[in-house]
Amino acid sequence: xxxxxxxxxxxxxxxxxxxxxxxxxxxxxxxxxxxxxxxxxxxxxxxxxxxxxxxxxxxxxxxxxxxxxxxxxxxxxxxxxxxxxxxxxxxxxxxxxxxxxxxxxxxxxxxxxxxxxxxxxxxxxxxxxxxxxxxxxxxxxxxxxxxxxxxxxxxxxxxxxxxxxxxxxxxxxxxxxxxxxxxxxxxxxxxxxxxxxxxxxxxxxxxxxxxxxxxxxxxxxxxxxxxxxxxxxxxxxxxxxxxxxxxxxxxxxxxxxxxxxxxxxxxxxxxxxxxxxxxxxxxxxxxxxxxxxxxxxxxxxxxxxxxxxxxxxxxxxxxxxxxxxxxxxxxxxxxxxxxxxxxxxxxxxxxxxxxxxxxxxxxxxxxxxxxxxxxxxxxxxxxxxxxxxxxxxxxxxxxxxxxxxxxxxxxxxxxxxxxxxxxxxx
Amino acid sequence: xxxxxxxxxxxxxxxxxxxxxxxxxxxxxxxxxxxxxxxxxxxxxxxxxxxxxxxxxxxxxxxxxxxxxxxxxxxxxxxxxxxxxxxxxxxxxxxxxxxxxxxxxxxxxxxxxxxxxxxxxxxxxxxxxxxxxxxxxxxxxxxxxxxxxxxxxxxxxxxxxxxxxxxxxxxxxxxxxxxxxxxxxxxxxxxxxxxxxxxxxxxxxxxxxxxxxxxxxxxxxxxxxxxxxxxxxxxxxxxxxxxxxxxxxxxxxxxxxxxxxxxxxxxxxxxxxxxxxxxxxxxxxxxxxxxxxxxxxxxxxxxxxxxx
Numbered sequence: 001x002x003x004x005x006x007x008x009x010x011x012x013x014x015x016x017x018x019x020x021x022x023x024x025x026x027x028x029x030x031x032x033x034x035x036x037x038x039x040x041x042x043x044x045x046x047x048x049x050x051x052x053x054x055x056x057x058x059x060x061x062x063x064x065x066x067x068x069x070x071x072x073x074x075x076x077x078x079x080x081x082x083x084x085x086x087x088x089x090x091x092x093x094x095x096x097x098x099x100x101x102x103x104x105x106x107x108x109x110x111x112x113x114x115x116x117x118x119x120x121x122x123x124x125x126x127x128x129x130x131x132x133x134x135x136x137x138x139x140x141x142x143x144x145x146x147x148x149x150x151x152x153x154x155x156x157x158x159x160x161x162x163x164x165x166x167x168x169x170x171x172x173x174x175x176x177x178x179x180x181x182x183x184x185x186x187x188x189x190x191x192x193x194x195x196x197x198x199x200x201x202x203x204x205x206x207x208x209x210x211x212x213x214x215x216x217x218x219x220x221x222x223x224x225x226x227x228x229x230x231x232x233x234x235x236x237x238x239x240x241x242x243x244x245x246x247x248x249x250x251x252x253x254x255x256x257x258x259x260x261x262x263x264x265x266x267x268x269x270x271x272x273x274x275x276x277x278x279x280x281x282x283x284x285x286x287x288x289x290x291x292x293x294x295x296x297x298x299x300x301x302x303x304x305x306x307x308x309x310x311x312x313x314x315x316x317x318x319x320x321x322x323x324x325x326x327x328x329x330x331x332x333x334x335x336x337x338x339x340x341x342x343x344x345x346x347x348x349x350x351x352x353x354x355x356x357x358x359x360x361x362x363x364x365x366x367x368x369x370x371x372x373x374x375x376x377x378x379x380x381x382x383x384x385x386x387x388x389x390x391x392x393x394x395x396x397x398x399x400x401x402x403x404x405x406x407x408x409x410x411x412x413x414x415x416x417x418x419x420x421x422x423x424x425x426x
Numbered sequence: 427x428x429x430x431x432x433x434x435x436x437x438x439x440x441x442x443x444x445x446x447x448x449x450x451x452x453x454x455x456x457x458x459x460x461x462x463x464x465x466x467x468x469x470x471x472x473x474x475x476x477x478x479x480x481x482x483x484x485x486x487x488x489x490x491x492x493x494x495x496x497x498x499x500x501x502x503x504x505x506x507x508x509x510x511x512x513x514x515x516x517x518x519x520x521x522x523x524x525x526x527x528x529x530x531x532x533x534x535x536x537x538x539x540x541x542x543x544x545x546x547x548x549x550x551x552x553x554x555x556x557x558x559x560x561x562x563x564x565x566x567x568x569x570x571x572x573x574x575x576x577x578x579x580x581x582x583x584x585x586x587x588x589x590x591x592x593x594x595x596x597x598x599x600x601x602x603x604x605x606x607x608x609x610x611x612x613x614x615x616x617x618x619x620x621x622x623x624x625x626x627x628x629x630x631x632x633x634x635x636x637x638x639x640x641x642x643x644x645x646x647x648x649x650x651x652x653x654x655x656x657x658x659x660x661x662x663x664x665x666x667x668x669x670x671x672x673x674x675x676x677x678x679x680x681x682x683x684x685x686x687x688x689x690x691x692x693x694x695x696x697x698x699x700x701x702x703x704x705x706x707x708x709x710x711x712x713x714x715x716x717x718x719x720x721x722x723x724x725x726x727x728x729x730x731x732x733x734x
Contacts, residue, residue, distance in 0.1 A: 075468050097492060109495070111494070112492055
């Protein structure tokens with residue numbers, strides 16, 4: 001009897017359950033909700049009067065590119081950018097059509113071609129590598145709208161699943177000046193032979209190299225350590241990693257350049273920095289490279305001797321491409337004042353030996369009086385060269401525009417500020 | 427050597443034919459919504475109106491110049507066509523294909539037999555592994571997809587033919603033979619010489635000596651049949667004769683080495699195939715291919731006048 005009661009009770013529960021209908025979770029059908037989402041996103045896209053900054057990463061391994069885009073109610077999207085793929089690597093604009101379509105969720109598609117944006121998804125490799133034919137830069141031109149408000153829209157590439165962030169551009173900013181600002185920031189940080197940056201957390205030290213490719217190779221100084229690629233994008237104030245990175249338990253993504261132009265400081269944790277060359281003298285001494293005199297950035301007395309040397313080389317040797325430089329000569333284990341010039345197809349070089357010592361941001365130069373074979377000849381024959389070597393003997397303070405990436409270092413005589421030279425890597 | 431690998435080929439998806447072979451379809455109401463009013467505020471209102479009046483209304487054809495990813499092959503990395511190139515392509519396709527057929531065969535021919543969708547793709551579709559690229563596809567007689575449209579150069583007739591119009595005539599010939607089959611004897615001419623997997627490794631010369639107007643024609647009999655028609659339509663007398671001349675000489679490989687005699691009179695084989703194709707077009711479709719060819723080639727001289 002007891003068993004039959006249980007069976008009846010279960011039947012009653014199930015039957016009553018079946019008799020009730022499911023409550024609708026949403027007040028509208030899926031089609032209506034999709035239609036609403038498309039309209040909302042379209043209105044947000046077109047609401048930005050001065051357009052959006054699109055931080056575009058073709059894929060999670062690629063460098064980031066800043067594209068400006070304005071969505072017009074006519075269905076046209078106008079793009080602008082300045083990068084290695086734009087005409088003459090300069091500021092360029094182009095337009096295409098866009099639509100919000102219901103596909104893999106609400107999808108923003110740029111469905112006619114424009115050269116600013118579709119270069120990243122074109123299967124024709126813009127770098128001309130036939131090995132990559134059919135792949136190109138492996139970027140998207142269709143994006144699922146993941147999150148959107150009036151100030152920020154987060155997209156995800158439909159094919160390569162890359163996150164692309166669009167931030168509303170202020171109305172009073174001209175597109176050209178915004179792009180120029182990014183170019184200027186990039187130039188400060190990574191122009192020329194940008195040196196490695198260093199991150200120190202406690203006893204752990206990391207080096208960040210290849211910054212000019214916009215994909216850092218980050219390596220911890222430790223046994224068996226392997227490098228990690230970290231793609232990033234230039235921002236008006238510094239850089240942003242494609243995605244947050246963990247260093248010794250600290251998650252960081254955004255970095256701003258400090259006022260001193262020495263470091264990129266983590267926005268998330270200001271104790272974490274990517275530091276440039278705090279000691280320019282040490283940087284000079286540690287780079288086995290040639291630092292050329294910058295002819296337009298010399299004090300009057302140095303410039304006079306410089307011109308005299310050039311004119312003398314032209315007169316005596318019919319020389320072209322005359323250059324002076326400071327460099328370390330590994331085979332002689334000496335620093336040199338180096339004179340180079342071309343005569344026809346022949347490259348000529350003579351080196352006057354210097355003794356250079358360093359302390360923080362300070363160099364002391366001494367003309368040793370010796371030289372290599374050519375140096376001996378040039379010291380005797382080239383007007384102004386011996387005088388320059390003599391003039392250079394002294395102590396110098398080293399300064400630069402941005403220690404995070406010292407491209408030109410100015411050496412100012414500590415006892416006579418009217419004597420100074422500027423040197424740069426080539 | 428790149429040409430060794432970048433052999434251009436055309437794949438026709440011979441899925442179940444959209445059309446019945448046993449009964450003529452009536453040309454009825456459009457399958458597309460022709461009443462849908464266009465947005466006057468759209469950046470493309472003028473062009474869309476032209477497309478509606480030039481393709482949708484008269485030919486029941488949706489000319490899709492905006493890339494529809496879902497409507498393309500997802501295996502490929504593709505990009506859309508630029509709007510200016512799409513506009514040029516739309517005008518040239520109408521002038522060289524639809525209007526040419528209209529003049530020679532009659533205005534209703536393409537209404538009844540033409541594709542219902544033309545889809546433009548800006549880039550080629552690469553097959554990196556085989557080193558080939560796709561120029562066009564025809565799906566079930568319903569949809570023709572043209573690739574590489576961003577490279578359109580209206581001043582270069584040979585490029586227009588190589589990239590697009592040979593493809594269009596090729597694909598359209600597929601549509602026609604899917605509706606009314608060509609004689610069985612055609613497939614017997616080169617039986618045993620087709621090579622579905624290795625055709626791309628043959629030179630033009632090698633293919634011609636075997637009796638094929640292109641390497642791709644040597645892939646299988648349907649492709650052979652439509653390649654004969656497409657090449658004959660778009661090639662000038664000089665170009666066509668050079669194929670015949672090539673076919674009459676010993677073949678050369680990619681290293682310009684002369685190949686041993688294959689024992690096939692390539693020129694005679696090609697002409698035999700052309701004769702069958704001509705008769706089939708005349709008998710089955712009332713198309714005089716020589717008149718159509720003359721019309722197309724006359725129009726090719728006036729492309730510059732219609733794109734501005």
